[in-house]
Amino acid sequence: MKRLTMIDAVAAPLDESNIDTDQLAPGRFLSKPVTPDVLLHDRRFDSRGGRRQDFVLNHPAYAGARILVARRNMGIGSSREAAANAVAIAGFACVIAASFGDIFYNNCLQNGILPIVLDEAAIDDLITFLQANPGRHLVIDLPAQTVAGEGLLIRHFTISPRRKRCLVEGLDDFALTAQFGDALAAFEAGYYKTRPWLALRA
Amino acid sequence: MQPKSLLEKIWQSHAVTQFDDGETLLYVDRVLMHEGFWWSIIDMLREKGLTIRRPSSLIACADHLVPTASRVNGYASITDDRRRELIRRLENEGREIGAIVLGMMDEHQGILHVVAPEQGITQPGMVIVGSDSHTSTHGALGALAFGIGTTEAVHAISTQTLWQNPPRSMRITVDGRLNPHASAKDLILTIVVRLGVGGGAGRFVEYAGPAIDALSIDERMTVCNMSIEMGARAGLIAPDDKTIDYLAGRPRAPQGADWDRAAADWRTLYSDQGAIFDHELTIAGDAIVPMATWGTTLEQAIPISQTIPDPARESDGIRRRANEQALRYMDLKPGQRLSEVAIDRIFIGSCTNGRLQDLRAAAAVLRGRKVCVPSFVSPGSRDVKRAAEAEGLDRIFIDAGFEWHDSGCSMCAGANGDQLGPNQRCVATSNRNFPGRQGPGSRTHIVSPETAAASAVAGRLVSRGQLEASA
Numbered sequence: 308m309k310r311l312t313m314i315d316a317v318a319a320p321l322d323e324s325n326i327d328t329d330q331l332a333p334g335r336f337l338s339k340p341v342t343p344d345v346l347l348h349d350r351r352f353d354s355r356g357g358r359r360q361d362f363v364l365n366h367p368a369y370a371g372a373r374i375l376v377a378r379r380n381m382g383i384g385s386s387r388e389a390a391a392n393a394v395a396i397a398g399f400a401c402v403i404a405a406s407f408g409d410i411f412y413n414n415c416l417q418n419g420i421l422p423i424v425l426d427e428a429a430i431d432d433l434i435t436f437l438q439a440n441p442g443r444h445l446v447i448d449l450p451a452q453t454v455a456g457e458g459l460l461i462r463h464f465t466i467s468p469r470r471k472r473c474l475v476e477g478l479d480d481f482a483l484t485a486q487f488g489d490a491l492a493a494f495e496a497g498y499y500k501t502r503p504w505l506a507l508r509a
Numbered sequence: 510m511q512p513k514s515l516l517e518k519i520w521q522s523h524a525v526t527q528f529d530d531g532e533t534l535l536y537v538d539r540v541l542m543h544e545g546f547w548w549s550i551i552d553m554l555r556e557k558g559l560t561i562r563r564p565s566s567l568i569a570c571a572d573h574l575v576p577t578a579s580r581v582n583g584y585a586s587i588t589d590d591r592r593r594e595l596i597r598r599l600e601n602e603g604r605e606i607g608a609i610v611l612g613m614m615d616e617h618q619g620i621l622h623v624v625a626p627e628q629g630i631t632q633p634g635m636v637i638v639g640s641d642s643h644t645s646t647h648g649a650l651g652a653l654a655f656g657i658g659t660t661e662a663v664h665a666i667s668t669q670t671l672w673q674n675p676p677r678s679m680r681i682t683v684d685g686r687l688n689p690h691a692s693a694k695d696l697i698l699t700i701v702v703r704l705g706v707g708g709g710a711g712r713f714v715e716y717a718g719p720a721i722d723a724l725s726i727d728e729r730m731t732v733c734n735m736s737i738e739m740g741a742r743a744g745l746i747a748p749d750d751k752t753i754d755y756l757a758g759r760p761r762a763p764q765g766a767d768w769d770r771a772a773a774d775w776r777t778l779y780s781d782q783g784a785i786f787d788h789e790l791t792i793a794g795d796a797i798v799p800m801a802t803w804g805t806t807l808e809q810a811i812p813i814s815q816t817i818p819d820p821a822r823e824s825d826g827i828r829r830r831a832n833e834q835a836l837r838y839m840d841l842k843p844g845q846r847l848s849e850v851a852i853d854r855i856f857i858g859s860c861t862n863g864r865l866q867d868l869r870a871a872a873a874v875l876r877g878r879k880v881c882v883p884s885f886v887s888p889g890s891r892d893v894k895r896a897a898e899a900e901g902l903d904r905i906f907i908d909a910g911f912e913w914h915d916s917g918c919s920m921c922a923g924a925n926g927d928q929l930g931p932n933q934r935c936v937a938t939s940n941r942n943f944p945g946r947q948g949p950g951s952r953t954h955i956v957s958p959e960t961a962a963a964s965a966v967a968g969r970l971v972s973r974g975q976l977e978a979s980a
Binding site for chain 2: 323324325327329330333334335337338339340349354378379380383384385386387388391406407408409410412413414417418427467468469480481483484487490491494495498502503504505507
């Protein structure tokens with residue numbers, strides 16, 4: 308996984324709550340690898356494939372945005388990793404929201420996207436600022452755990468130390484788990500001794 | 510000894526290693542996969558050059574993409590080449606790998622979350638993960654079960670573990686008893702409305718109390734299934750005599766001396782008196798009434814007898830805007846009654862409400878009546894289908910005008926092509942009413958099987974009580 312420390316990039320305000328995974332990556336796109344037009348497909352494109360000019364992500368000022376700011380319950384719904392993958396493939400490295408769907412949050416981390424939870428007042432400030440100043444940058448400092456922008460209050464966010472370490476060092480879960488191979492073998496031996504019925508029959 | 514919750518007991522017995530801050534490498538007993546994501550998991554496994562640690566702990570079910578209208582022509586019934594290819598990949602690669610495979614033409618085929626309990630694969634005290642968010646269903650048997658994405662699924666099958674944040678717990682106690690007009694679906698919709706779709710975020714929710722104890726295993730699965738719809742990681746119910754009776758004699762349940770040891774262990778799986786939960790909520794079971802969603806999230810639901818709320822009276826600005834947006838999408842107005850709105854389609858089935866008891870409940874409403882909108886049932890599994898046919902439920906559905914389909918996820922997510930057209934309105938017993946979920950522009954109302962059946966007869970969204978009062 309790529310190392311992730313600082314992101315200084317255009318931020319797009321998606322001024323909505325309850326953006327579910329069916330919207331992020333509609334079901335009919337799930338049988339193939341994700342392409343850049345999957346993300347929020349039915350919001351970005353009309354039924355003939357034309358771009359909906361009124362949808363925020365189609366605004367030229369947000370072309371090249373790497374940070375997405377949404378409101379409440381971002382990514383609720385299914386376990387489809389295509390939802391997080393579509394966000395990554397569309398170029399985003401960070402999603403900021405007031406709250407996240409749990410599986411989507413984890414899937415973001417697995418796709419090298421930093422999910423940041425800020426309180427609703429902070430989200431409100433960010434969205435108001437980005438709508439008033441389309442194309443402005445936000446600066447995410449992962450080691451310092453801050454979100455900043457010109458003329459904005461610096462906001463602090465929390466993240467699990469393990470997740471942070473993985474992102475900063477570009478270490479994925481697989482590499483981390485590999486460090487515990489002996490512990491796993493020992494655990495497994497004891498586990499099936501006390502629970503023989505779980506050792507699988509052919 | 511420190512009292513422990515059911516969650517803590519299962520968690521601690523599966524902790525391979527734990528950091529000081531509670532981050533845990535959690536051991537995984539079973540991994541559930543369906544053909545919709547099998548290909549991406551196996552492709553990623555190969556790309557990473559990894560192998561499967563315990564192949565027989567994988568359960569591979571064909572459910573999302575299989576045709577449900579008819580399967581009489583076998584694989585030729587699948588009209589889409591890519592879907593056929595993905596189903597065949599799950600079946601062929603699953604067998605090569607040594608997974609437990611329930612393929613499209615298997616006599617026990619069905620929806621993953623219906624089939625795994627039916628086969629005795631799901632057992633109390635297990636940690637079960639699945640490449641599907643409704644893996645939370647399996648908590649109904651006292652397993653710690655939750656959905657994961659593709660990368661985590663690859664991690665689970667290659668290492669038999671997953672990294673987990675320290676768990677946050679919640680207990681929802683349901684007092685009293687559900688009245689005869691209320692179902693388990695109405696109960697969980699009431700809980701989702703009460704907590705909001707983010708209200709259980711990341712939590713492991715244990716359901717307890719006399720109303721939960723009184724639920725059948727099928728009903729408990731409906732409740733745990735929709736735990737994910739309030740953002741919870743999992744739903745969990747302590748195993749009891751009903752759970753143990755349910756599992757006895759199932760094909761993949763422990764047998765003989767193993768059964769005795771297992772059952773003795775399962776009886777230790779409950780939250781001790783004095784166990785501490787991060788959050789507690791009590792719900793009055795006897796206050797539950799038939800519910801329906803009017804919007805595009807599960808918290809946008811009301812008792813069917815009430816009118817659609819006016820967003821202008823919502824004090825939370827974000828919720829107000831979401832409600833306005835949902836009303837526009839659903840083409841509904843504040844103050845309207847759901848019973849005024851014409852519906853186009855009825856769907857009974859899914860991992861939420863596709864079990865035998867659900868079909869019995871719907872059939873009880875339909876007996877001697879006729880539907881006036883296109884309606885179909887997709888039983889949750891072929892075992893459910895056969896059991897229903899043995900009781901004559903298929904005749905009741907067919908005589909009422911329902912189509913009697915084969916089993917699969919079908920129109921819940923429409924991944925097999927069973928989709929609604931734009932602006933079509935469906936009353937469904939499934940679990941999600943998201944925009945476009947049942948096809949681009951589709952409008953979904955989530956209800957219980959009884960309400961879906963009553964609505965099929967009325968042609969409008971009504972509860973069984975309303976149907977019978979108007980007859």
